Each structure stands twice: as C-alpha cells, then as structure tokens.
Amino acid sequence: MKRWLLLLALTCAWPAVARVPDPAALQRIAGIVQDEIAAGHLPGAVVQIGGENGVYYRAAYGEREVRPEHLPMTPDTIFDLASLTKVVATTTAIMQLSERGRLDLDAPVARYWPAFAANGKAPIRVRDLLTHYSGLPADLDLSRPWKGRSAALERIIAVRPTDPPGERYRYSDINFEVLGELVERVSGEPLERYCQAHVFAPLGMRDSGFLPAPSPRIAPTAHGRQGVVHDPTAWRMGGVAGHAGGFSSADDLARFARMLLAGGSLDGVRVLKSASVEAMTLPQSPSGQARLRGLGWDIAAPFASDRDTLAPVGAYGHTGFTGTSLWIDPVARLYVILLSNRVHPDDGGDAGPLRDRVAEAVGAALGPLTDADIASARPALARYAAARQVVSSGLDVLAEDGFAPLRGLRVGLITNQTGIDRKGRRNIDLLREAPGVKLVALFSPEHGLYGKLDEKVASGAEPSTGLPVYSLYGETRRPSDAMLAGVDALVFDIQDAGARFYTYGTTLAYAMEAAARKGIPIWVLDRPDPIGGAQVQGPMLDAGRTSFTGYWPIPVRPGMTLGELAGFYNQEAAIHADLHVVTMRGYSRRDWFDDTGLAWVNPSPNLRSLGQTALYPGVGMIEGANISVGRGTDSPFEQVGAPWIDGRELARYLATRRIAGASFSAVTFTPDSGPYHGQACRGVRISVSDRDALDSPALGVELAAALHRLYPDRFRLDETLGGIGSATVVASIRAGADPRAIAAGWQGELEAFQARRARFLLY
Structure with a gap:
C-alpha cells in the first residue's frame, strides 16, 4: 500500500487513537514566540494546542496593544480572524445549507443569484468558489472609492473571469464574498445573523461573530483600529463579508476544532454531518490539479516530525492576513491555534515564520508517524477505498487496453455528451485515434448528440469529424439496416439516470435487437448508476405497458447499471445479442455519482445535478x-x-x-x-x-x-x-389508500425481481 493512501485512510478514521504530544517538547513554543516578538514580527500572540483529551498547551505572549502602559496579551483575547472567517463562518454555513437541500454545491451560482451570470460567469459552480478554482480575480478593485454592500454586489456582477472554472487555482476573496451573499439569498438571513444562530450559539462560541461590541479584550489591528474589521473590502462592505469580518478567541476556535475532530458534533450538539466534514477536509480540487483544496479548507501534511516526507493529505486548516491560523490534524487528533495581531500597530509584521516554527515544534512533540500508526489505518483504508476511490468507466478501461477488442472492425458508436473519459476526452476522438479501429458512424439518443434538445432530433453530420450522425429519436428509434450498412460492431457509451422511464436504457435494448438481427457484436461501456445501485424501489411496470419509456417490466428504480441491464434484457427479453460489457474498475454498488470521482455531465437538459x-x-x-x-x-x-x-x-x-x-x-x-x-x-x-x-x-x-x-x-x-x-397503484391512489400501504404492496414483486436481477449484477 502507498504510504499516502494509508495516511488518507487515517484521516477518514474518526475513531483513531489520539497521539498526545510530549509536554516537555511543547515548551519550546514559548521561546519561539518570544523570539518572533523580539524580531518585531508581531506584538504578541496566543497559542493553543489541544485535542480530544483536552488542552495540551495554552499561553499568551507579548502585548495586546503597543502603548506606553504595556497592555499584555491574555489567553482570552478576541482577534480579527481575517480569512479564517472563510472556513469558520462561511464554509460551515454553506455546508449546512447544502445538507438541508437548500443549496446544491454542483449547481451554477447563478441559480441562486441570477445576476451573477453576467460577464461570462454563468458556468461557475458553488463548488468552484469553495475550492478557489472559479477563475475569478483575487479581489474587487479598490483603486476607486466605493462603499456599501450594494456597491460591492454591483462590482461582483461586473467582474469577468480570467480563466474558465476548474482550470487554474487562484485564491480569491471574491469567491467567498459571493458565498456570503448566497448564504443570505438561500437562508433569508444575513450572514452575521445566520452564523450566530446556526454555528456560534449552538457551539457555545460566546466570543465569536461579526461586528463585535466594544471590549478591551479585542486586539487592535493597524493604526489602533479595535473591533473594526481590518480587511479593506470587508470594511467597505460594512464589516460583514463572506471572506473576512469575523472575530473570535482561542477558546472559541478550540470548540470549533473539537467539533470537526468529532465529525461535526460537540457536547451532544450536531452542527455538521460527518460527510460534510469529510468533504470540507479531503481533496476536492478538479481532476489533474496539483493544488489540493478541500471545500473551503487548505490541505497539508500531518503534524509529524517526518511531515516533509509525507504527502499533503491529512491536516487541514486556514490562515488569516492579520496573523491568525487554525490547523487540525485528524491523524494525531489535535488542533493548533495561533492568533496574533501582526498588523498592529503599523500594518506590518509577519506571522509566517511563527506558524512554520510552531508547526515544527508540534511535529517534534509528536514524533514521526510510526509503523503502528500505519498498521492501525488498514481497516480504515479498506472502508475508504470501498467508498471513495476514483472509478474507471468502461471507456477508461477499454482505452487503457488500446481498444484491442475492436481492432480490425468498422465501428458504429451510440453516444452523446456524456461519453467522455476521466480526462474529459470524447469517446468519438479516442476511437478515431485508436490503432486498427475505424469509426464509421455515430448514433444519438433522445436529446441528441450534445444532449441539448427537448424535441425530435434530426440526423446529420458531426462537425469536427464529418461522420454521419443517425438519430435514434427522430423518424425512427431503432437502428435500421441502412444505418448499419458497413458497420461490423456497435459500441454503446451513454450515462444513465437510474430510472425505468429514462429512455437511454430502451435505446440500448433496441440497439441490441438490431445488432442481433444483423449478426454483429455490441459492446456496452459501463458507467455508474448515478443514484446508487444498492436500492431497488418502486412499482413494477405492468407486463402490457412496455413502450419507449419502459422497455421491460422492471421497477421504477431497478438499481442496475446499463451494463447490467443489457445482460438482463438480453436474457429476459430473449434478444440473444452477441453482447460484451466492459465493466468499470473501482465501482461499488453503494456509490452515488459524487463518490466515484468522475466528472458530472448533465445526461439530459433537465437533469442538471x-x-x-x-x-x-x-x-x-x-x-x-x-x-x-x-x-x-x-x-x-x-x-x-x-x-x-x-x-x-x-x-x-x-x-x-x-x-x-x-x-x-x-x-x-x-x-x-x-x-x-x-x-x-x-x-x-x-x-x-x-x-x-x-x-x-x-x-x-x-x-x-x-x-x-x-x-x-x-x-x-x-x-x-x-x-x-402500474394500474393497481393508480387504482389504489384513487381509492384513497395510504401511500405507505401502497408501497408495502409492491414489496413482494420487488423481491421476485431482485431474485431474477441477482444473476446479472456485475459489481
């Protein structure tokens, strides 16, 4: 097993045993902080290190405010969090709204804020904002005077992306300014009120929030500014923004960190689902991108003395411009909080060296990751691999084999916009480039080759290749002999939606019938059941009601991939095609599509998420x-x-x-x-x-x-x-039967179907 995979498994294994740092080794931190204060990098700091077993280190150093009477820093000092606001407040709020079904992370931002789509921003998704792969600039233009939230929103609408979403990492405050606006638009509560009610108050974070009341406990920032946000854009927006404006103390952040270490709950209060914590803190960057980001959070190696040799998967955290940081290590089950006002008194200072040196000290106190640590990860690794590993579609598998089974054949390809590999390359182009394979014809299902039409589709030609495109949702819905003239084999590669009445399964069955009639083989390149293949649900189709929206008597949700349905139809409907299914690699029946690591492509115009x-x-x-x-x-x-x-x-x-x-x-x-x-x-x-x-x-x-x-x-x-x-179900509804009783009534038919289905399951 690769060492980084074992670390990744440890990261996901919440019940892991905490590693307690050596208390004597932690005492180095006092000298480190005092050195940095003496170097003029910051006036003072609070350091707190703890975990599930309590607080391991908590101390304050230096001065809260530089003035003749020397106001000392104290452990309960309240700090301007700067960009820690992004993860403590905004990301948490966004994930809560996602959990409640109010917000879809894969939806375009413009679904919730239509005006945002202006100036080329329509393709940007909520997820792109969270991972800083939106393509938006780093911040709003501050070269000219403006003030107020409405002015900021006008400038966000006017912004143009510099890159397409997903292509380039750029840390951008605009991303979280937009997310803060989404919290209000979706929840109906201003960001500061939402976070107070749903994050800070439930967690008992009494010192946390936006627009704090005046208090001598608040550490001033540049030029003596106290309790007023330092970030210039957040200040212009009135002190509340998704990217900055939050204030908090070390004790409050410790409660927040303990909640994350516990998988989303603290003291019996659940703030986030464990799946949300995992999504926030495991890599969510677009495929092929080297910079690892979770949803909101940055990702780094664990706090171990050998961390420089470890992959950057394990710890997660964030920093703030004012000199704040929070890092959490689920491998060691601890958190490291470092809070300073390094911008006081003159907007100078540098907290970077302090962060690095404290991380080194914590690593030394923990020691290297041991073989015992790795061994304890193996059960978690098995669970992680089953649930989260990247899936190879049938297209990926066949491409890795050089399309060997198709060599020497003239191929007809039945596909649409979903027929791409893990790198986003079209199956059309891969087959044309495959050695010894001659792609001679394309066939498109309902919605056409590009999946954009909600009407009958005409045949035509594919623009980039000139290949004929025969519509299977136009004058005919079955491949005719004329269409198959000169075709030695058919290949079917389309993403299904997991429902009986979605027509791609019928198109597959009709293609199998045509292939059997012509005596040519058909290959099905399998893809996931996007809503999971473990559940079989709904009434069976009446035997006399087969049609284009119901090829064979099966339940509404059969819990089968198209490759499995092909085998089922071939046997049950006595098609007897020369069928070859190229199975996926790494797929589990329990997987939902977002568990597979594959890129979502809308399978039809009205299924967009x-x-x-x-x-x-x-x-x-x-x-x-x-x-x-x-x-x-x-x-x-x-x-x-x-x-x-x-x-x-x-x-x-x-x-x-x-x-x-x-x-x-x-x-x-x-x-x-x-x-x-x-x-x-x-x-x-x-x-x-x-x-x-x-x-x-x-x-x-x-x-x-x-x-x-x-x-x-x-x-x-x-x-x-x-x-x-089912006529029986409709009649029962008309008679006023309880829907739960109606659903119970079809369970017997489902059990019989599952017994027949079992022979054709491939995963």
Whole structure:
C-alpha cells in the first residue's frame, strides 16, 4: 500500500487513537514566540494546542496593544480572524445549507443569484468558489472609492473571469464574498445573523461573530483600529463579508476544532454531518490539479516530525492576513491555534515564520508517524477505498487496453455528451485515434448528440469529424439496416439516470435487437448508476405497458447499471445479442455519482445535478399529468406546481406525511416551457435532506396521492399511469389508500425481481 493512501485512510478514521504530544517538547513554543516578538514580527500572540483529551498547551505572549502602559496579551483575547472567517463562518454555513437541500454545491451560482451570470460567469459552480478554482480575480478593485454592500454586489456582477472554472487555482476573496451573499439569498438571513444562530450559539462560541461590541479584550489591528474589521473590502462592505469580518478567541476556535475532530458534533450538539466534514477536509480540487483544496479548507501534511516526507493529505486548516491560523490534524487528533495581531500597530509584521516554527515544534512533540500508526489505518483504508476511490468507466478501461477488442472492425458508436473519459476526452476522438479501429458512424439518443434538445432530433453530420450522425429519436428509434450498412460492431457509451422511464436504457435494448438481427457484436461501456445501485424501489411496470419509456417490466428504480441491464434484457427479453460489457474498475454498488470521482455531465437538459437526478424517479412518475415539474425553470424535478394548486396547503399536507429524506416548502414559479408555459405555477419545492433515506418512487406516490386528495376535480390522476406503470397503484391512489400501504404492496414483486436481477449484477 502507498504510504499516502494509508495516511488518507487515517484521516477518514474518526475513531483513531489520539497521539498526545510530549509536554516537555511543547515548551519550546514559548521561546519561539518570544523570539518572533523580539524580531518585531508581531506584538504578541496566543497559542493553543489541544485535542480530544483536552488542552495540551495554552499561553499568551507579548502585548495586546503597543502603548506606553504595556497592555499584555491574555489567553482570552478576541482577534480579527481575517480569512479564517472563510472556513469558520462561511464554509460551515454553506455546508449546512447544502445538507438541508437548500443549496446544491454542483449547481451554477447563478441559480441562486441570477445576476451573477453576467460577464461570462454563468458556468461557475458553488463548488468552484469553495475550492478557489472559479477563475475569478483575487479581489474587487479598490483603486476607486466605493462603499456599501450594494456597491460591492454591483462590482461582483461586473467582474469577468480570467480563466474558465476548474482550470487554474487562484485564491480569491471574491469567491467567498459571493458565498456570503448566497448564504443570505438561500437562508433569508444575513450572514452575521445566520452564523450566530446556526454555528456560534449552538457551539457555545460566546466570543465569536461579526461586528463585535466594544471590549478591551479585542486586539487592535493597524493604526489602533479595535473591533473594526481590518480587511479593506470587508470594511467597505460594512464589516460583514463572506471572506473576512469575523472575530473570535482561542477558546472559541478550540470548540470549533473539537467539533470537526468529532465529525461535526460537540457536547451532544450536531452542527455538521460527518460527510460534510469529510468533504470540507479531503481533496476536492478538479481532476489533474496539483493544488489540493478541500471545500473551503487548505490541505497539508500531518503534524509529524517526518511531515516533509509525507504527502499533503491529512491536516487541514486556514490562515488569516492579520496573523491568525487554525490547523487540525485528524491523524494525531489535535488542533493548533495561533492568533496574533501582526498588523498592529503599523500594518506590518509577519506571522509566517511563527506558524512554520510552531508547526515544527508540534511535529517534534509528536514524533514521526510510526509503523503502528500505519498498521492501525488498514481497516480504515479498506472502508475508504470501498467508498471513495476514483472509478474507471468502461471507456477508461477499454482505452487503457488500446481498444484491442475492436481492432480490425468498422465501428458504429451510440453516444452523446456524456461519453467522455476521466480526462474529459470524447469517446468519438479516442476511437478515431485508436490503432486498427475505424469509426464509421455515430448514433444519438433522445436529446441528441450534445444532449441539448427537448424535441425530435434530426440526423446529420458531426462537425469536427464529418461522420454521419443517425438519430435514434427522430423518424425512427431503432437502428435500421441502412444505418448499419458497413458497420461490423456497435459500441454503446451513454450515462444513465437510474430510472425505468429514462429512455437511454430502451435505446440500448433496441440497439441490441438490431445488432442481433444483423449478426454483429455490441459492446456496452459501463458507467455508474448515478443514484446508487444498492436500492431497488418502486412499482413494477405492468407486463402490457412496455413502450419507449419502459422497455421491460422492471421497477421504477431497478438499481442496475446499463451494463447490467443489457445482460438482463438480453436474457429476459430473449434478444440473444452477441453482447460484451466492459465493466468499470473501482465501482461499488453503494456509490452515488459524487463518490466515484468522475466528472458530472448533465445526461439530459433537465437533469442538471445529482440532487435533481435523485428526485427524478419519484417526481418523474407523475410528470405525465396536468402539472409542471419545473421543466423550463432553473430547478427541474425539484418543484411541482400548477396554477390551480395552493402551495402552502400542499406543503403543509406533505409535511404531515413525514416522508423520510425529503422536506417541502411552498413555491411559485413560471416555467418557460412545458405545461403551463408562461403561467405562474404554485406548488412545492422538494429538498432532499437525506438521499440514502429517500425512497423516491414512494415519494412519487405520496405526491400523486396528495394532489388527488386535495384537488380531486383538477388533478388528472389517470395521466400518471405511464410513469407509475402500474394500474393497481393508480387504482389504489384513487381509492384513497395510504401511500405507505401502497408501497408495502409492491414489496413482494420487488423481491421476485431482485431474485431474477441477482444473476446479472456485475459489481
């Protein structure tokens, strides 16, 4: 095993035994701080080191304020945190809103702040801001006078990116100024009020917040400024911003650090889910980028005396311009807090040497990472590898083999925009360049080769290659003999959505039928079930209701990849194609798409995030009725409405149902396409609070039952039959049966299906 992987496993293993630093070795810190004060690098500092077993070191040195009467620094001094605000306040708030389904980290920022999209910023995602891969400049222009939050927002809107998102790391205050604005727009509370109510007060952080009340305990910054933010942009914004403006003490930050070490809770109060802590503190940088960033946090080697030989995975932390820093080492289970006002009194000073020397002292006090430490990591490594390792798609696997099985063949490729490898290269280009392989034709499914069309698709030619593109969602939905003329083999490479009525699975089955008819082999390059392959949910499709949106009697959520479905269809439907499935490497059935390390590409125009895809098997069940599911809005499948619905009434009723993993709020939206185009639709917004607990098809039945109960004369229940797929379920809803009883009724059919399904599972 590689040493850095073992360290990574230790990082994820919350129950690891804490390593207590040698108290005598920590005493070096006093001399180090006094040296730095004597060198004029800072007037004073507070150092606190602790862990799960208590505080190992806590001391104050030097002066809080430089003046004739020598006001000493004390351990309870309150400091201007500067950029520590980014992680202690803003990142925590953003992750909480994400957990509650209010904010999608992979959504464009413009979904929540439409004006932000101006001047080329539309592609920037929330995640890009958190990792500093947005492409935005370092800060707003301060060369001309301006003041006020509204003025700052105007300047943010006017900013142009200097690089496309994901291509270049640039630490940017603008990123977190935008995130601070998102907290208010999404939560409805100003950043300072939100953080006080949801972060600082629950954790008992009594000295923490924005705009502190006057107190002699506050360390002044440049030119005697006390209790007023030092950062010039935050000052112009009124003292509250996502990137700076927070104040806190060492004891308060210690409580915050202990919460993170404990996986998101402290003293019985949970502030974050453990999965959020992991996402914040493990590498989240774009694939191929050397600079490692978590969500908000920077990443470094653990605090060990041999840390210079270790990969920068283990400890995480952040620094602040005023001379503050917080670093947390989950390997040793400790935190290191260093707070200074190095900018006092004249905006000079340098806390960098102090940080480096204290880190060295802590490492010496801990000693090197031992073989016993590494050995204790092995069980955690196995868990980590199963849950988090990067997956190789079928395309990646076949490309690594040089496309050897296809050599000497004229290939027809069935694909769309999702057919890319881990480096973002198109399968079209990889096949054209593969030695001995001749790509002669392309076939596109619903939504076309580029996944942008919500209408019938015409055949044509691929612009960069000139290859013919035969539409399988136009005049025909099956490959014809004419299309297959001169084709020796078919290759299918498309990302599925995990729901029965998503048509890519039917396109695959039709292609298999055509290949069998022509006597040519077909290769399926497998890709993940994006919503996980461990859950099998929903009613079975009635045997007599097969169609393009339901090729074979299977449940709404079959819990199978397209490669597995291909094997199932080949046997169950007696297709008898010469089928070859190129399986993924590193994939687990429990994986959601964001566990795989693969890049998300919208599989169709109205599935723009994993959150929407999680809701799709449920909300999609009732889409055929006279309602809007948000197509033609920024949040398709996350809202349901119609002009005749009372959103508050529907939200209240659904809340009484206590549906696991979902919550509801009243909403009004106006779709620009689909049913009720241009009309105000009232209804509910659906937030996923726990995706693993959510049974999305059962949610679909709950929605149908609620609409039928509340609006029996308006809601056209019969029109849901195509999506639900079961006449028995629709009849039960009409009869007023409890949705939980309806869901219980299909469990027997699901068990029988799972017994048949088991033979075809590949992972």
